[in-house]
Amino acid sequence: MRKREKSEKGEKRINFLLILIILILLAALGVVAYKGFTVKQVQVEGTDLYPDETIRQWVLNDDYSWNTLYVFLKYKFKDAEEMPFLQQPEVRIKGPHSLSIKVREKxxxxxxxxxxxxxxxxxxxxxxxxxxxxxxxxxxxxxxxxxxxxxxxxxxxxVKKKSLLKAMLSLTQGLSKYKMMPQTIHCDEYSNIMLEYEKVTVNMGNSQNLSTKMETLSVIFPQLKDMSGTLHMENWSEENTDVPFEKSNGS
Structure with missing residues (x-):
């Protein structure tokens, strides 16, 4: 009986010591995390819409955001507040005192x-x-x-004219593909589409033959660089391939 009691007491002491060691280690880790992971440097990348300082304030937005581990773990489990034109930030630890914030524009x-x-x-x-x-x-x-x-x-x-919206979206994708994005796309009351560049307006006419009109425009477009006026493509078709250019006054 005495041997069994001594054995049980010995096991209890060992368990107590193990628990004590674990608690000490956890406390030590807590101190290291508290003292050793302070935010001193924040790198921002991915957007030109906002100054870096605005992005820092967006992400480091509470009383505990001085701690790199806290900030990193926070955005693993929680979304940031909505920021116009931006998707959710991606926060990474680059070192005990350094964070990286990567943002993507919508x-x-x-x-x-x-x-x-x-x-x-x-x-x-x-x-x-x-x-x-x-x-x-x-x-x-x-x-x-x-x-x-x-x-x-x-x-x-x-929009009321859904077919016009469809044509405009198709046009937008095509112009992006050919790297010919204008400052403005204007749709008039007759559903004609105008592309307005800095010095040149391109009259695309209605939505017929838009894809082939864009292909033709991609060939002509480099020649318009130093010109000013209106390029008339409203009557263009596979049978009528003439594309008149009407110079503006004084050009």
Whole structure:
């Protein structure tokens, strides 16, 4: 009996010592994590829409964000607050005192102004609204002439002339492919489409033969570099391949 009692007491002591050692190690790790992982350097990459400091403030946004481990683990289990035009950030630890924040901009094909909302609706290649904002992004193509009273993020642009929207989206993808994106695409009341560049307007006419018109335009486009006026493609067809250029006054 005494031997058994001594054995049990010995096991209890060993278990106690093991638990104590584990607690000490955990406490030591806690101190290291608390003292040894302070944020001193933050590298931002992936966007020119916001200053680096704005992105830092977006991600390091609470009282515990001075700790690199905390910030890293936080965004493994939680999304950041919505930031216009940006997807969720990717946070990585580069060292005990260094973080990397990689952001991706939402893929935007262009935008149109919605007067009833006083906002610009930014849409992707499929015509789905990805963002609404009063801000105008520099270098982004604008679409004018499409009637739209209200839009919702995540839904397709609810225009009355759906066939015209389809043609405009097809045109946008083709122009992007040929690297000929204009400043503005204008759709008039007769469903004619105009491409407006800095000094040149291209009258594409209606939505017929759009793909072949774009192929033809891709051949002509480099020749328009130093010109000013209107390129008439509205009557272009496989039977009528003439593409007149009307110079503007003074050019």
């Amino acid at each position: 893929k935007i094909a262009g935008y149109l102004y919605v007067p009833a909302m006083g906002q610009n609706a930014y849409f992707n290649k499929d015509g789905v609204v990805v963002e609404t904002s009063s801000r105008k992004l520099e270098g982004m193509m604008e679409v004018t002439g499409l009637e739209c009273s209200k839009v919702s993020v995540g839904e397709k642009i609810p």
